[in-house]
Amino acid sequence: MEQPHVFQLENLAKSYGGREVLRIPDLTIRRGEVFCVVGPSGSGKSTLLRLLNFLEPPTNGRVLFGGYSSNGRGFPPLEVQRRVAMVFQRPVLLNTTVRANVAYGLRLRGERNVHDKVRKVLDDLGLTPLADQPARLLSGGEYQRVAFARALVLDLEVLLLDEPTAHLDPSNVALIEEMIRRTNRKHGMTVVLVTHNVFQAKRLAHRLALLLDGQLVEVSDSHTFFDSPRDPRTAGFVSGQMVY
Amino acid sequence: MKTPELFQIVLLSLHVTGTALLIAAPLGIVLGAWLGLARFGGRGLAVVLTYTGMGLPPVVVGLVVYLLLSRSGPLGGLGWLFTPSAMVLAQAVIALPMVVGLTMAAVMGVDANLRQQVRSLGATSWQATWAVLKEARQGVIVSIVAGFGSIISEVGAVMMVGGNIEGQTRVLTTAIVLETRRGNFEMALALAGVLLALALVINAAILLLQGKLGH
Numbered sequence: 001m002e003q004p005h006v007f008q009l010e011n012l013a014k015s016y017g018g019r020e021v022l023r024i025p026d027l028t029i030r031r032g033e034v035f036c037v038v039g040p041s042g043s044g045k046s047t048l049l050r051l052l053n054f055l056e057p058p059t060n061g062r063v064l065f066g067g068y069s070s071n072g073r074g075f076p077p078l079e080v081q082r083r084v085a086m087v088f089q090r091p092v093l094l095n096t097t098v099r100a101n102v103a104y105g106l107r108l109r110g111e112r113n114v115h116d117k118v119r120k121v122l123d124d125l126g127l128t129p130l131a132d133q134p135a136r137l138l139s140g141g142e143y144q145r146v147a148f149a150r151a152l153v154l155d156l157e158v159l160l161l162d163e164p165t166a167h168l169d170p171s172n173v174a175l176i177e178e179m180i181r182r183t184n185r186k187h188g189m190t191v192v193l194v195t196h197n198v199f200q201a202k203r204l205a206h207r208l209a210l211l212l213d214g215q216l217v218e219v220s221d222s223h224t225f226f227d228s229p230r231d232p233r234t235a236g237f238v239s240g241q242m243v244y
Numbered sequence: 245m246k247t248p249e250l251f252q253i254v255l256l257s258l259h260v261t262g263t264a265l266l267i268a269a270p271l272g273i274v275l276g277a278w279l280g281l282a283r284f285g286g287r288g289l290a291v292v293l294t295y296t297g298m299g300l301p302p303v304v305v306g307l308v309v310y311l312l313l314s315r316s317g318p319l320g321g322l323g324w325l326f327t328p329s330a331m332v333l334a335q336a337v338i339a340l341p342m343v344v345g346l347t348m349a350a351v352m353g354v355d356a357n358l359r360q361q362v363r364s365l366g367a368t369s370w371q372a373t374w375a376v377l378k379e380a381r382q383g384v385i386v387s388i389v390a391g392f393g394s395i396i397s398e399v400g401a402v403m404m405v406g407g408n409i410e411g412q413t414r415v416l417t418t419a420i421v422l423e424t425r426r427g428n429f430e431m432a433l434a435l436a437g438v439l440l441a442l443a444l445v446i447n448a449a450i451l452l453l454q455g456k457l458g459h
Contacts, residue, residue, distance in 0.1 A: 055360055088357065088364070092355045104362070104365060
């Protein structure tokens with residue numbers, strides 16, 4: 001039977017050079033939800049995503065995913081890791097065409113029907129006219145959309161998004177947010193979204209977590225988080241009173 | 245000098261330099277990528293040694309290879325001294341640091357975030373390294389061109405370990421030295437022209453492969 005949660009974090013801690021930047025005693029991310037992690041810059045949000053993406057091992061504790069554990073001793077097998085991918089805040093595309101960039105992850109997996117899948121995602125993100133353009137000639141918004149497309153084209157269980165619209169104009173923000181909603185609803189893909197934009201979090205999240213100085217302040221559903229937060233710091237954050 | 249003799253000299257030059265490059269390029273690219281991407285104790289020393297190697301005087305390489313291959317040297321049993329094999333070895337040693345150093349610089353020039361991002365998309369460590377090398381391909385090709393340039397025009401080492409033996413180890417550069425010493429400046433100039441033309445054609449071919457000619 002499918003587990004109701006995709007990620008389970010147990011006594012998780014991450015340190016760099018002896019300085020602890022993240023400590024999460026217990027956190028569960030449920031299957032099919034859009035889970036937003038909000039917090040000021042430097043609060044450990046991106047570190048959390050890298051741990052969920054198996055890009056770095058935790059210093060202590062473990063991340064459970066798909067029946068496997070990511071801890072100080074190792075990561076889940078490659079085919080399990082490949083069920084998770086991330087769109088980065090500052091994406092770096094390969095110096096090739098838009099189409100080849102989007103096809104990259106599929107080719108790594110030795111997938112068939114690469115062309116059909118790529119065509120569909122390019123179409124969904126309005127990138128078809130740019131398909132054969134070199135990625136280095138794209139505008140900022142187009143560049144970010146290609147970064148989104150190259151993750152979305154994969155048959156993922158979890159999509160991790162690190163401030164995916166931080167540098168975009170409103171029309172691109174709307175398009176990406178619509179794609180996040182659609183992907184989550186239609187394919188039931190779990191989305192973990194890191195943002196410092198409270199309004200975006202409110203528009204997209206089913207549940208939210210506030211992270212401050214590497215510690216979880218509050219984890220609750222969207223309604224509670226915004227309308228009757230349990231922690232005064234959450235109230236301060238969502239009302240914009242927290243200066244950071 | 246007769247035409248068949250000239251042909252033989254040109255062919256031997258190409259054979260020696262080509263073989264040396266076939267050894268130095270793959271090895272140098274692997275070492276350069278490793279130095280550019282890996283972080284380990286002693287890396288700084290390895291980088292300094294590589295940069296020093298890029299400026300290594302060919303006669304010093306010639307001397308060391310000579311001592312290694314001489315009858316009483318540790319590799320004397322191979323019987324390579326004054327054969328094209330010795331010249332290949334010396335040229336490979338000269339070209340290697342050039343390929344390593346320039347490949348390393350090219351790899352370090354690639355955005356450091358790329359590796360993590362392709363890993364996130366499902367690349368293995370090797371696939372991520374390959375992706376970085378592909379991004380650095382212009383610089384890697386330059387490293388091969390520089391490696392080629394450093395040995396096709398080299399004279400000191402091949403003279404010492406090859407001996408400039410007519411019909412056996414005489415290459416374009418050593419033939420130019422010989423003809424100049426003999427006062428045959430016309431022949432020396434003609435040989436120099438052949439050498440330059442050869443370098444030009446080969447570099448143009450590499451650029452064509454790179455798809456860059458005319459851009």
